[in-house]
Amino acid sequence: MKHIIETCFxxxxxxxFENKDAIVVVTDVFRATSSICAxxxxxxxxxxxxxxxxxxxxxxxxxxxxxxxxxxxxIDFADFGNSPEKFERxxxxxxxxxxxxxxxxxxIQLGVGCKAVVIGAFSNFSVLVDWLxxxxxxxxxxxxxxxxxxxxxxxxxxxxxxxxxxxxxxxETICDSTVAAIDMWNEHKxxxxxxxxxxxxxxxxxxxxxxQCIDYCITMDTxxxxxxxxxxxxxxxxx
Amino acid sequence: MKHIIETCFxxxxxxxFENKDAIVVVTDVFRATSSICAxxxxxxxxxxxxxxxxxxxxxxxxxxxxxxxxxxxxIDFADFGNSPEKFERxxxxxxxxxxxxxxxxxxIQLGVGCKAVVIGAFSNFSVLVDWLxxxxxxxxxxxxxxxxxxxxxxxxxxxxxxxxxxxxxxxETICDSTVAAIDMWNEHKxxxxxxxxxxxxxxxxxxxxxxQCIDYCITMDTxxxxxxxxxxxxxxxxx
Numbered sequence: 060m061k062h063i064i065e066t067c068f069x070x071x072x073x074x075x076f077e078n079k080d081a082i083v084v085v086t087d088v089f090r091a092t093s094s095i096c097a098x099x100x101x102x103x104x105x106x107x108x109x110x111x112x113x114x115x116x117x118x119x120x121x122x123x124x125x126x127x128x129x130x131x132x133x134i135d136f137a138d139f140g141n142s143p144e145k146f147e148r149x150x151x152x153x154x155x156x157x158x159x160x161x162x163x164x165x166x167i168q169l170g171v172g173c174k175a176v177v178i179g180a181f182s183n184f185s186v187l188v189d190w191l192x193x194x195x196x197x198x199x200x201x202x203x204x205x206x207x208x209x210x211x212x213x214x215x216x217x218x219x220x221x222x223x224x225x226x227x228x229x230x231e232t233i234c235d236s237t238v239a240a241i242d243m244w245n246e247h248k249x250x251x252x253x254x255x256x257x258x259x260x261x262x263x264x265x266x267x268x269x270x271q272c273i274d275y276c277i278t279m280d281t282x283x284x285x286x287x288x289x290x291x292x293x294x295x296x297x298x
Numbered sequence: 299m300k301h302i303i304e305t306c307f308x309x310x311x312x313x314x315f316e317n318k319d320a321i322v323v324v325t326d327v328f329r330a331t332s333s334i335c336a337x338x339x340x341x342x343x344x345x346x347x348x349x350x351x352x353x354x355x356x357x358x359x360x361x362x363x364x365x366x367x368x369x370x371x372x373i374d375f376a377d378f379g380n381s382p383e384k385f386e387r388x389x390x391x392x393x394x395x396x397x398x399x400x401x402x403x404x405x406i407q408l409g410v411g412c413k414a415v416v417i418g419a420f421s422n423f424s425v426l427v428d429w430l431x432x433x434x435x436x437x438x439x440x441x442x443x444x445x446x447x448x449x450x451x452x453x454x455x456x457x458x459x460x461x462x463x464x465x466x467x468x469x470e471t472i473c474d475s476t477v478a479a480i481d482m483w484n485e486h487k488x489x490x491x492x493x494x495x496x497x498x499x500x501x502x503x504x505x506x507x508x509x510q511c512i513d514y515c516i517t518m519d520t521x522x523x524x525x526x527x528x529x530x531x532x533x534x535x536x537x
Contacts, residue, residue, distance in 0.1 A: 068307065068448055069308075069311060071310060071311055071314065072308060072310055072311065072446060072447065072448075075310065075445065075446045075447055076447070205474070206314060207311060207314045208311065208314055208315070208473075208474070208475065209307055209311075209448075209474055209475045209478070210474045211474045211477065211478055214478070233498050233501065234447075234498065235444070235447070235448055235449045235450045235496075235497060235498050235499075236447065236448045238450065238496050238497075239448070239450055239453070239478075239482065242482070242485070243478065243481070246481070246485060257474075257477050258474060258477075259472050259473065259474050260474075262472065
């Protein structure tokens with residue numbers, strides 16, 4: 060029997076997709092999961108996602124490195140915002156980072172009752188898909204979106220993941236979100252940067268002067284990492 | 299200043315889109331809003347949407363005509379299921395109908411705090427768009443979806459509506475859902491029936507033997523009606 064793929068366009072819809080037997084893949088392409096992959100690629104030891112800025116502040120007082128933004132802007136006391144290029148090896152290697160963002164880090168915590176929670180971005184696309192297709196279970200693709208709304212960049216990424224998995228023949232879907240995401244991916248994969256100019260988040264990043272990372276965030280396979288979330292901490296499955 | 303268009307892919311996301319100054323357009327292409335338009339086209343006096351089958355039963359005892367389905371199947375005590383062709387003039391003209399469906403009728407009630415709630419389907423597309431563009435206010439396009447999940451048929455319809463409204467120059471959008479819906483519409487409008495074969499709901503209707511209405515549900519401009527919901531009742535704005 061084939062395993063099921065479903066795509067959830069918003070964290071606020073996750074309860075309608077909850078499948079305890081599924082691996083949950085979380086993405087927040089612009090920029091949390093791209094940054095998390097970059098941090099692990101550069102040797103970070105662990106990342107602790109926290110929901111509130113206040114929680115992040117408490118960890119700051121304990122000596123943790125802090126990555127935190129709201130609405131695309133770095134929180135004043137944080138060491139990092141949400142820009143992947145800032146997680147340089149010289150700063151993050153061997154360190155534990157506490158992370159809090161507008162959409163991504165909250166979404167990561169949603170799948171805690173499921174089989175596993177892993178983190179995807181264009182940067183770890185192939186290594187993630189290779190690993191997923193070896194797991195014998197259903198897969199729920201969970202987009203971080205923007206403040207509980209659908210966004211284009213996360214959905215189109217999940218379309219790429221879903222298509223790659225369906226091609227293996229081990230999976231199937233009757234999920235309209237998955238079908239639509241795959242179509243978005245196939246229609247725009249050859250001019251992705253141009254298409255993503257349409258995204259609301261693209262405009263927000265430009266407005267906030269933090270859009271230099273866009274090319275990085277949509278480039279495939281720059282990171283050989285599979286971040287996974289368990290017991291409140293994100294670690295790298297590939298060590 | 300231009301008015302804003304936003305598209306909400308699921309009733310469960312409506313709280314994140316709520317805009318008291320907006321007209322809410324509700325669609326449930328397969329099949330509730332297509333059926334409601336057909337009923338008004340055939341002279342129904344009013345339609346009372348109710349959430350539960352129990353409420354519908356209470357109205358039945360009071361002598362109302364009842365249209366009710368769950369999961370695409372007509373409820374035993376109902377006079378109609380959710381098939382538009384059943385609302386024949388000889389049966390419905392001048393009558394009041396109580397209506398309860400899996401997705402559509404619940405969704406209609408969500409916009410009650412907004413400026414107005416109107417009902418759209420391919421069958422009343424042009425008359426609805428003409429009316430909308432004359433209103434000087436924001437517009438929220440609300441898809442009924444399937445059990446709070448995104449569906450393709452409602453989203454693609456809203457893409458058609460959004461595109462037509464944006465063409466007037468009176469509206470603008472920075473909403474990713476709207477952008478994606480418009481793209482879906484433009485990419486598939488020339489082979490809509492074929493594309494909608496991919497919909498999960500298309501398969502459900504076929505399985506339940508109630509898919510004879512698909513052509514009707516995706517045919518433009520067969521109904522000169524604008525159903526609007528106010529004070530618990532749907533009436534026709536064009537009388």
